Amino acid sequence: MRRSERLKDIKPIDYWRYNNTGEKDSDDDNQDNLDECGLNDSIENTANLEDKHDNLEEADFNNSIEDISNLLNDFCLDEQSKMDTLIIDEATLYDDIKDFLDEHNEITCVGEIDEAIKRIEELRSAYRRKHKEIQLQLKEEYDNNFGKRLEGMLTTLKSFINHVKLKKKHIQDGVHMKNEQIKRSNQKKCLFLASEVDRKMKDLETIFEVISFAENSDNEVKSKNNDIALHNKEMEIISKMLQELMTNSYQNDVDLDDIENLNVRYGKVTKIKDSYIKLIKEEVIQREIDKKAIFNASTLNIKLAKFKGYNSSTDYYTFKSDFEKLYLKTTPRSMLHDLLKNNFLEDQALLLVKNVDDIDDIWDRLKIAYGDHNMMLSKKLAEVNKLEGITKTRDPDKIIDNCSKIIVVMKDLMKLAKQHTLENKLFHSDTLDKILKLLGESRLTRWLSITCDIKDLEGEAKWEHLISFISKDIKIQQQKQLLQVSQVSSNADNKRPNQRRDGVHHSMRERADEKDETPEDWRNSNASSICSICGEKDHKQTTGPYGRKLVQYFSCKKFVEMSPAERFIELRRKGLCIQCLYPGAQQDDYKHKNGRCQRDYACKHSLHERYPRKKHVLVCEEHKTSSENLELLKLYKSKCIFKYNSNEVATFSKDIRIHHVEASKVQVYSSTSDSTAAKENGIYMFQTIKIEGKNFTIFFDTGCGDFVSRFDAITKLQRSAMKEFDGNITLNGVGGVSTESHHGVYSINIPLLNGGNASMIGPCLERITTDFPMYPLRGEVEESIINSYTKAGGNIKDLPTVAEFAGGKIDLMVGIKYYRYFPEKVFSMPSGLTIFRSCFKSADGSNGVIGGPHEVLQR
Numbered sequence: 001m002r003r004s005e006r007l008k009d010i011k012p013i014d015y016w017r018y019n020n021t022g023e024k025d026s027d028d029d030n031q032d033n034l035d036e037c038g039l040n041d042s043i044e045n046t047a048n049l050e051d052k053h054d055n056l057e058e059a060d061f062n063n064s065i066e067d068i069s070n071l072l073n074d075f076c077l078d079e080q081s082k083m084d085t086l087i088i089d090e091a092t093l094y095d096d097i098k099d100f101l102d103e104h105n106e107i108t109c110v111g112e113i114d115e116a117i118k119r120i121e122e123l124r125s126a127y128r129r130k131h132k133e134i135q136l137q138l139k140e141e142y143d144n145n146f147g148k149r150l151e152g153m154l155t156t157l158k159s160f161i162n163h164v165k166l167k168k169k170h171i172q173d174g175v176h177m178k179n180e181q182i183k184r185s186n187q188k189k190c191l192f193l194a195s196e197v198d199r200k201m202k203d204l205e206t207i208f209e210v211i212s213f214a215e216n217s218d219n220e221v222k223s224k225n226n227d228i229a230l231h232n233k234e235m236e237i238i239s240k241m242l243q244e245l246m247t248n249s250y251q252n253d254v255d256l257d258d259i260e261n262l263n264v265r266y267g268k269v270t271k272i273k274d275s276y277i278k279l280i281k282e283e284v285i286q287r288e289i290d291k292k293a294i295f296n297a298s299t300l301n302i303k304l305a306k307f308k309g310y311n312s313s314t315d316y317y318t319f320k321s322d323f324e325k326l327y328l329k330t331t332p333r334s335m336l337h338d339l340l341k342n343n344f345l346e347d348q349a350l351l352l353v354k355n356v357d358d359i360d361d362i363w364d365r366l367k368i369a370y371g372d373h374n375m376m377l378s379k380k381l382a383e384v385n386k387l388e389g390i391t392k393t394r395d396p397d398k399i400i401d402n403c404s405k406i407i408v409v410m411k412d413l414m415k416l417a418k419q420h421t422l423e424n425k426l427f428h429s430d431t432l433d434k435i436l437k438l439l440g441e442s443r444l445t446r447w448l449s450i451t452c453d454i455k456d457l458e459g460e461a462k463w464e465h466l467i468s469f470i471s472k473d474i475k476i477q478q479q480k481q482l483l484q485v486s487q488v489s490s491n492a493d494n495k496r497p498n499q500r501r502d503g504v505h506h507s508m509r510e511r512a513d514e515k516d517e518t519p520e521d522w523r524n525s526n527a528s529s530i531c532s533i534c535g536e537k538d539h540k541q542t543t544g545p546y547g548r549k550l551v552q553y554f555s556c557k558k559f560v561e562m563s564p565a566e567r568f569i570e571l572r573r574k575g576l577c578i579q580c581l582y583p584g585a586q587q588d589d590y591k592h593k594n595g596r597c598q599r600d601y602a603c604k605h606s607l608h609e610r611y612p613r614k615k616h617v618l619v620c621e622e623h624k625t626s627s628e629n630l631e632l633l634k635l636y637k638s639k640c641i642f643k644y645n646s647n648e649v650a651t652f653s654k655d656i657r658i659h660h661v662e663a664s665k666v667q668v669y670s671s672t673s674d675s676t677a678a679k680e681n682g683i684y685m686f687q688t689i690k691i692e693g694k695n696f697t698i699f700f701d702t703g704c705g706d707f708v709s710r711f712d713a714i715t716k717l718q719r720s721a722m723k724e725f726d727g728n729i730t731l732n733g734v735g736g737v738s739t740e741s742h743h744g745v746y747s748i749n750i751p752l753l754n755g756g757n758a759s760m761i762g763p764c765l766e767r768i769t770t771d772f773p774m775y776p777l778r779g780e781v782e783e784s785i786i787n788s789y790t791k792a793g794g795n796i797k798d799l800p801t802v803a804e805f806a807g808g809k810i811d812l813m814v815g816i817k818y819y820r821y822f823p824e825k826v827f828s829m830p831s832g833l834t835i836f837r838s839c840f841k842s843a844d845g846s847n848g849v850i851g852g853p854h855e856v857l858q859r
Helices: 003-007 026-032 036-052 058-103 110-208 218-226 228-249 256-287 289-301 316-327 333-343 347-353 359-370 373-385 396-419 423-427 431-439 441-451 459-495 504-515 519-524 557-561 564-574 627-640 651-655 711-720 780-791 816-821
Strands: 685-691 694-700 707-710 721-725 729-732 738-741 745-751 757-765 774-776 805-807 812-814 824-828 834-837 848-851
Touching: 058 110, 110 228, 110 256, 218 228, 218 256, 218 289, 228 256, 316 333, 316 359, 316 396, 316 564, 333 359, 347 359, 396 423, 396 431, 396 459, 423 459, 431 441, 431 459, 441 459, 557 651, 627 745, 627 757, 685 745, 685 805, 685 848, 694 711, 707 711, 707 745, 711 721, 711 745, 711 757, 729 757, 738 757, 757 816, 774 780, 780 824, 780 848
Parallel strands: 694 812, 707 757
Antiparallel strands: 685 694, 707 812, 721 745, 729 738, 745 757, 774 805, 824 834, 834 848
16 A cells, blocks of 8 residues: 555544543534645655655555654643643642631631631642643633633632631630730739738737737736737738739739838738747746646645644655645746645644745745654654564565555655755665565565675665565566466366356456556556545545556546646656556556557557657647547547446546637637628638538638537537537637627537548537528539639549539538648639638538639629
8 A cells, every 4th residue: 555545544633622621622623634635735745755765665664654653642642641630630629628618617716727727828829720730731721611610719718718817816806805804803813912911911010019018917918829829820821922922913013112012021020020929928937827827727636735843744855845746847936835835834834934925935944943854764664664564464465565665665765865965864774674674584584695795785775776676576476466366267267168257357357458457567556545646545446457446547536627738747747657547557667667558548649659658648738639639538438437337437537538628718710700791792611511411511711710610510410529618608709709609619520531530629609600692603603613724724524523502501610720621722713713622521422612702693
């Protein structure tokens, strides 16, 4: 076939003209085809050429034609594929922009708005670029097929961008306004704090600017001394307020000079406060006010025998020693001479010093007249002579008793001789010979056999050795007694193997085990029918170990009516053990010295750990108000007092206490005890708790100084409340207003979340405050706190739950004396509305407490 004939079959194609679908127009085909005539001319020219080049091989010509055809086809396919890709990319961008607009139609965060604007501008630029590429391909056909599409999209994007920018402006304006409101609120708060600091310091300056207390009575000075703790607390509050002012001043345009002036003024108030405290302490010491208080409390319990002179039952030295032990530390010196003359002297001794008003002169005159050391020795030896000789009995009880009394007399003689420098006259007299005769020949022989080889055993050393020898003999007798009891018990078991041993020996052993006592305690304690505290013989007696009758300390009314501090002083003065309180047990004997005696009822506070002997709960003044010791007292009374019947224990013994209340000391400073309290537009710190199945409303009041209970609540509490003081009490409130209470003072145990108890004590009133409204806590109030807390970055799971309502009739009011039980602040809003976490569990199971102002209360 000739080349001219093959070229006739080739149809020319325009690859540049496409509509928006990518297909070639049918009209363009007619215009683009080669003119038939032109084509024929080309064929004829080609034919002529072929005639001129007949020498070319037909195979080469065919190959060239085929290569040209392939190139044209490849070019056509590439252009069509590029256009298809552009159209697909444009459609994808269009869908992405539409989805983005739908997804970001409701954004409200400034940061999200900025990100959205940046992203939509990037998409708009990409969309424009894609249309530019399509326009280059389609040229004049672009406007008809894609122009309107681009224009519509750009209008939509412009509207979106303007909309979110306007929304951003509104948000920023709102934040600015809110910041301004917070700033104004903080400024008001700072101004209020500054005025409060100024007011409080003025009040304290008025109190502290005192030069002398000469015109004040003892009671007024004592009251001012007791108020020092409250003044220190007020100074701490002022310090915290100043710190808060300094923290907020840089952010709230507060005058720094004013704050600096307040700080300088605070320093001056601190100095005059220290001078005031020093002055009042000196006044208390000079007037001996504390001694007078103890003296007045002890004047009704005078038990010391009167001194007559030569005819007295006691000698001058013993009488003076006993008097000074009892009253020297607790009685003002100015009162000692009257106390001595009016209560403890009579007959010739009183006439001798009747007109003498100096205590030292009184003692000097009595010593000159009656200070013969021989009289002292004869008086003491008279006590020894009354003892039954040890050799006359084989009863271990009597032997132990007599030996113990001999040791006591010997120690008293040695102590008095040392105190009055009479050692030579005592140790070189025949007193020791008289004592040795009481021991009997066998004991005297044994002692001499021990001491005969000891050189230089004279004077005090000889006495000490004899005391040690007698003490050892007491232990031997006690061991013999234990063996006898053991044998009796064994015989009783053999006789009644299937029965419980309820006899006397079992009872004695059981009580001994319960008290952790040993025979040394029973015998060395000098326990008898005589009270170790007051020396009287008319007290009720309890059954001790081995059926022995004892006069327990709680059987002594004098001991029961003492405070823990007074009991401690009395026991130490008499040399008695302060840990086990076993009747007559000496603190330096056996295991008492090292604290190995009974300690189940000793105070468990860590403060006592450094001492070998702990303080019994009845003598621990430092921790008498702690909930642990109040519970320990209940345990002690149930185990050691209530177990006895009325024949063995007096009624007053069952009422023994560790916390005594003086009516004159009760003060309640409350900012909400008047009728205006319930009208204020703020939520006070209330919590309704459950005790023994009954609901009680607590009011935590920082303006109150003590704990106050309502009488109706006390009636409902029953076992959880204990009356500590019975009688009328005058309560001093704000502005000098006084309230009379006729219900006395009660201590109350309130259960804590951790399983313990909070023990509080204070006066009881018929009515504490006017009734408060029931404030709604859930709803708007709780939501305000939650919203503010979450905006501050907090997790609402960390907030305690609150009760639905708070307020109503107040049953218990807790003052700053028990500040450790106040709710702990969790979060506070700028307005002052605060949520707290309480250590008590509310009746509905929550433990959240809310306090502060809120607009819901002003409607």
